Amino acid sequence: MAYNPAKLADRLQELAIARSLIPPKFLTGEPKLLTKKWFDYRFLSPLEATLQFGAAYREGVRNYVHKNLDRDLAQRVEGVSVALPSAPTSTFTQLWAARQRADEFCIPYEEFIEFSFAFAAGRKRQMAPTPIQLHANPTTEYAWHAEFEKFRANRPSFALNPGTDLPQYHIEHDRSLAAQTDFRHALASAVSDNPGRWSDVIVRYHLLEPQLSRSMVSDLVPEDVREQEFENAESEYDAGKWGSRTSVTLDDTDFFQSCFGMQEAQAEASDQCSLCPHREECHFHTLMVDTITDRNFGSVSPVAVARRAVGAARVAKHRAKKAALASTGGYI
Template identity: 35%
Template sequence: MPIMQTAAQKWLRDITSASRLIMPDLLARERFLSSQKWFGYRFMSPLAATLLFAKHYREGYKQYLRFNVDAELARNATGISLNVPEKPCTAFTQLWIARQKADERGLPYDLIIRFGFEFAGRRRRKNPPRPIQLFSNSNTEDAWNCEIEKYLEEHLPLVVEQLSELPQYRLEHDRGLPTQVEFREFMWTYTLSSDKPWSNRIGQQCIERRQLPLRRLLAQVERSYRRGVLTEVRHSRRHGSFEPAAQVDLPPIAFAPACLGLPASYMPASSECTNCPFAAKCGVIAASVSERMICKHGTVSPIANARLLNRREKTRERVRKHRLNKKACLVPAENRV
């Protein structure tokens, strides 16, 4: 099966599973989060991103147990499932919400999870925090925000280097997408603020990773030093440094925003959808997913429908009990059993 077809089918399975397992109000937030999350996750479906968050959480969970509880216990501990559940469940919904909280802050999952566990360890929690507990609450907000700023200064540069692995941000795949433009400006600012020699910055960003245009970055070097910088770059290349990343073909779906095709997230009149180059395609996919859900489950959102039926059933039960109690009060005292 062609890679392009396989990637598109996987995306379709992901958004169909998300529509089955997650409430529409949470799915609707993906439209906003698609442009807020860390650059490494912006071309990833929300379901795939949640499973990646779960993977990093399990690693942090085991490490927390190893250093704060018991090394033997940590060896066999899992903390959370890495599988997509068959039915809606609280644990998966909480995991989804926790991942969205990380996306709101625009931070890498592994970084914010490591910090969350370290923060909990310093406060000597009896049990490891659950995914939703990795973030601040009303009692810890000030301390949490202060500490994570320090943590980011030390650890974020290491995570930025990992962005070189994503081919969507290389110049040969530039489509002028809003995310690509924002990424380019982020890397531009990051590179200019670096204290590395100019030859290293140009070699890495323009030749090895191909994320920034050579002429634009070279123009930032003082004119009298440019020739020397290029000479150093060429010399390093001859000795094996700055090896260009391999060029890869990408299917169209590889450039899709994270919210593509989610029926609960698609809203043509919203500012996000109005300015999205994938809006028309998104509407077609969302309609297809809705049709599939209705054919299989009788509704676009089985979980929302189940909760609605459950509320109605509880309401009917309350009304029934109320009427029984009212009827009992109308019976004369001497006739009551």
């Protein structure tokens, strides 16, 4: 594979930094989110996605304060820092966890946060919710999910909105990756449910923004009008009514999915991993991240090691106290 050296170094460093900041139990969940998260985020590292989520959250806080609390204060509100911390913090871990929970719903972060703050405003909260409070809790679970389904139902289908213009989803860049395959199934389903003019579908998703192959589009168009709709589409496209197609050159680094190089994204970890065309490269680069993390942070899993050290120190302190009490007959 031909990797861009600078992009590769940046991605591996991001993975090492993530290990230095986030507990392993959160990192191991990333592969399961690959085909659940919104399509634009499937080729981002989890660290970059978390920073994007943080930026969206901060904007959401400002909008919430402006609408519900204090207009003058709104632009001075920070919400959460979008800068990387130099050491593990509960705030950044909560931001990471909140981003993962948002990924479960396959909508853009901005829309998820828009709904969550609107839900909070409807319940007359005096304070803006923290990232971890954006989601349903045992008290609000039924109402939250019911309102969320209404919110999503009132949004246009992503296929008509449109969903994404990432070149990784273009047919000429297809590598049978899970992110690509799932996207095409979702797009075909959405188009089938809300087709509009079939010639428009052909131009938009096959000729102009080639996200579906000719055979996939052909299967969607009713057979009795298929030939005529293709003729109409090609005629309109050739006449320039839809503008021109832009071709984007990608290197192999651009096809790293969000789970690439994660500690648990190994060939034996799941069916998704075992069937991935990148499984060997992923495993190799996971080992590279081990080396980088160990070199830069003193361990392949710095947060886990640090927590064990804190726990060991607490146990040692407790035992020392018990020993001191025993030696003095219960008095110090």
